[in-house]
Amino acid sequence: MAINEPTNATHWSEKLQSVPKPVIFGILLLFSTVPLFFPVQLPNKPIDASIDFYAQAMKIPDGGKIILCSDWTNSTRGESKGEMEALLRILMRKHIKFVLLSIGDVQAPQVAKDTIREVSDEEVAKGGTAYKEFEDFVNLGYYAAAEGTILAINNKVLSVAQGKKDFPVGAGPKDALLSPVFSGIKTVSDFNMFILVTASSTNRTILERITNCPMMYMVTGVMVPENTSYYASGQLKGLCGGVKGVFDLENLMEYGINNPGPHEIESEKYKGESIPGWPGKTNTGKGTAYYFALHFALALLVVAVAIGNLGMFVAKRRSK
Amino acid sequence: MDYNLLKQFVAVIATVGLYSVLYKENKFYRFWEHVFMGLASGWGLVALWTEVLKSGWWDKMFGATASDGNGAAMGYWMYIILLPVGLMGYTVFSKKHNWMSRIPIGIILGLYSGQQFSAWMTYYGPLFTASMKPVLPNTSEFWKANPPVTGTVYGSEALTNLISLLTVLTVLTYFLFSFDVKSKVLKASSTTGRWLLMIGFGAIFGSTVMMRFTLLIDRMYFIWIEFVKQGLLHMK
Numbered sequence: 170m171a172i173n174e175p176t177n178a179t180h181w182s183e184k185l186q187s188v189p190k191p192v193i194f195g196i197l198l199l200f201s202t203v204p205l206f207f208p209v210q211l212p213n214k215p216i217d218a219s220i221d222f223y224a225q226a227m228k229i230p231d232g233g234k235i236i237l238c239s240d241w242t243n244s245t246r247g248e249s250k251g252e253m254e255a256l257l258r259i260l261m262r263k264h265i266k267f268v269l270l271s272i273g274d275v276q277a278p279q280v281a282k283d284t285i286r287e288v289s290d291e292e293v294a295k296g297g298t299a300y301k302e303f304e305d306f307v308n309l310g311y312y313a314a315a316e317g318t319i320l321a322i323n324n325k326v327l328s329v330a331q332g333k334k335d336f337p338v339g340a341g342p343k344d345a346l347l348s349p350v351f352s353g354i355k356t357v358s359d360f361n362m363f364i365l366v367t368a369s370s371t372n373r374t375i376l377e378r379i380t381n382c383p384m385m386y387m388v389t390g391v392m393v394p395e396n397t398s399y400y401a402s403g404q405l406k407g408l409c410g411g412v413k414g415v416f417d418l419e420n421l422m423e424y425g426i427n428n429p430g431p432h433e434i435e436s437e438k439y440k441g442e443s444i445p446g447w448p449g450k451t452n453t454g455k456g457t458a459y460y461f462a463l464h465f466a467l468a469l470l471v472v473a474v475a476i477g478n479l480g481m482f483v484a485k486r487r488s489k
Numbered sequence: 490m491d492y493n494l495l496k497q498f499v500a501v502i503a504t505v506g507l508y509s510v511l512y513k514e515n516k517f518y519r520f521w522e523h524v525f526m527g528l529a530s531g532w533g534l535v536a537l538w539t540e541v542l543k544s545g546w547w548d549k550m551f552g553a554t555a556s557d558g559n560g561a562a563m564g565y566w567m568y569i570i571l572l573p574v575g576l577m578g579y580t581v582f583s584k585k586h587n588w589m590s591r592i593p594i595g596i597i598l599g600l601y602s603g604q605q606f607s608a609w610m611t612y613y614g615p616l617f618t619a620s621m622k623p624v625l626p627n628t629s630e631f632w633k634a635n636p637p638v639t640g641t642v643y644g645s646e647a648l649t650n651l652i653s654l655l656t657v658l659t660v661l662t663y664f665l666f667s668f669d670v671k672s673k674v675l676k677a678s679s680t681t682g683r684w685l686l687m688i689g690f691g692a693i694f695g696s697t698v699m700m701r702f703t704l705l706i707d708r709m710y711f712i713w714i715e716f717v718k719q720g721l722l723h724m725k
Binding site for chain 2: 190191194197198201202205206244245246247248250275276278310311312313316317320332333334341342343344347373376377378380389390391392393394398399401402403404411412437455458459462463466467470
């Protein structure tokens with residue numbers, strides 16, 4: 170449908186196939202931007218994978234401990250940041266302490282720390298407590314040897330933190346192992362969950378090596394088909410994928426699971442259980458903000474494909 | 490203008506600069522591309538020392554004295570052996586000595602191969618098990634009861650499992666490249682497998698497009714909502 174150079178198309182069917190690329194990009198920008206100014210709460214039915222993710226996260230006892238492997242950077246901010254924010258809101262409200270590390274990208278720990286600070290500030294503004302580095306979470310930073318590191322986490326988790334320093338704001342470097350997050354930890358099974366937020370192939374590295382701790386993933390949209398197999402086989406306890414996953418989580422945080430009301434989200438799997446949400450708190454974020462605009466952009470794509478094919482069909486018939 | 494807004498302003502200019510290539514190749518785009526590459530390289534170099542070499546090698550070799558609440562740590566001089574082994578990797582640039590680069594490569598390959606035996610089973614084992622599902626119903630009911638009775642295979646479930654099994658088998662036959670397939674049944678199965686693969690790739694491509702759109706929406710949100718609306722105009 171689109172071309173870069175101007176053509177001498179005369180018939181409308183030829184013109185339909187030769188719309189200049191800048192025009193299409195311009196329309197796409199418009200379709201992606203205008204809906205952002207008119208946020209609409211779309212109806213939603215969270216998928217099982219997202220429901221499991223939320224339910225399992227909520228089942229981590231208050232004050233529990235998890236490992237959070239953050240392997241995303243600003244290149245996938247659109248999806249991964251929304252996922253990370255939703256997860257952090259759950260962790261902070263349940264006072265779950267976590268070990269933060271990255272095996273995917275050298276910039277990832279800093280990006281994660283920035284997001285933690287933002288969500289912590291947001292929670293404080295709403296009457297929550299600040300999440301402090303070293304006390305509530307400990308940052309082990311980046312590990313270059315992904316395979317060896319993950320295997321070491323599975324077999325001898327404390328060895329991974331040995332020699333690592335955490336750099337909390339306003340204090341000197343501190344031995345990561347002295348953090349309260351590691352207090353009482355002897356093996357990886359002492360952690361309640363291993364959660365990975367990723368936009369790269371580290372999902373497979375971890376899946377191949379972690380056997381002693383339940384796992385859940387938050388992945389980008391393009392990784393959903395692959396990771397759905399791992400969720401279906403039970404290797405993952407829950408899966409949050411792409412902007413749909415974030416939107417699901419935000420809905421679940423607002424309404425909970427099996428809580429009677431006008432917006433009840435029912436789950437057959439958790440029948441007989443009522444998993445609460447946090448109505449009145451900041452639950453909506455990037456998922457809700459982007460989902461409406463995404464529908465517009467996808468509608469444009471469908472229309473563009475249909476127009477291009479119509480033009481091609483008519484032009485072919487004319488040439489016969 | 491406060492610091493945060495200034496930071497956002499630079500990010501907005503960088504975003505516009507990088508998107509300007511959609512119109513055509515230009516110097517503004519090139520500038521921001523090089524800024525990005527320079528920042529990433531600089532960050533990577535520093536992190537290589539602080540996150541990898543210092544904590545994983547240097548500090549362990551020299552140990553540490555107790556300070557600021559941190560305990561003392563014994564140094565292990567044997568870590569020095571890693572230096573010549575690591576440096577051997579750079580002999581790949583020398584025609585005369587490049588044989589030495591194979592030593593660290595061999596060590597890495599050996600370590601990786603050793604891990605892969607158990608990794609393979611951890612990865613594929615549950616997938617194999619999950620593929621083996623009952624394809625015959627054991628009740629006359631087609632639709633799943635609410636709540637479902639444990640151990641009952643409903644008609645709809647059996648049908649889903651059958652589709653799943655047929656997909657696995659037909660896709661596997663598509664990859665029978667090592668001999669000439671003459672059987673009509675195998676050919677039909679292979680063709681079905683190819684179609685199913687294409688449907689799968691279509692779904693993956695759809696997810697990819699959706700992800701790219703989300704990235705664009707995110708940048709637009711950053712420019713118009715976070716910077717212009719909330720930052721400049723102080724609107725909620």
